[in-house]
Amino acid sequence: MNKPHVIVYTDGACSGNPGPGGWGALLQWNGREKTISGGEPATTNNRMELRAVIEALRTLKRPCRVSIHSDSALIINAFTQGWVDNWLRRGWKKADKKPVENRDLWEQLLQAMQPHDVEWVKVKGHSDDERNNRVDRLAVEACKKQGS
Helix, strand or coil, X not given: CXXXXXXXXXXXXXXXXXXXXXXXXXXXXXXXXXXXXEEEXXXXXXXXXXXXXXXXXXXXXXXXXXXXXXXXXXXXXXXHCCHHHHHHHCCCECCCCCECCCHHHHHHXXXXXXXXXXXXXXXXXXXXXXXXXXXXXXXXXHHHHHHC
16 A cells, blocks of 8 residues: 655644643655644643654554654654664663653553654754744644743
């Protein structure tokens, strides 16, 4: 089966860390696009970064080839540098033997990835990448809604 290719940009934001947070995602495929966003009243930036990717993948209605663009070094490195594989092998422990933070969301992310072929692309945050700037604005707007 020839899977459709979806380009996804994600970002998370938090006012205080922890504090009110928001996330945003832009999905583009076949000349169309969709934006999604949400937030939580008490969270962290890393949780919002993870939530953005999870919700973007959950939005897809069938298996796809997905290029996920993120300015989160944590998320990108977790997959491109094999951190997740190491965490799984060590029972969700980091190299320093401490538990992996946000394990619940990492597990949700792995589940959401299952039907898809995912490619991870690091983008520079707060630069001239308009799509990354759009999801940043979505995340900040969602964050502000949580703080009001």
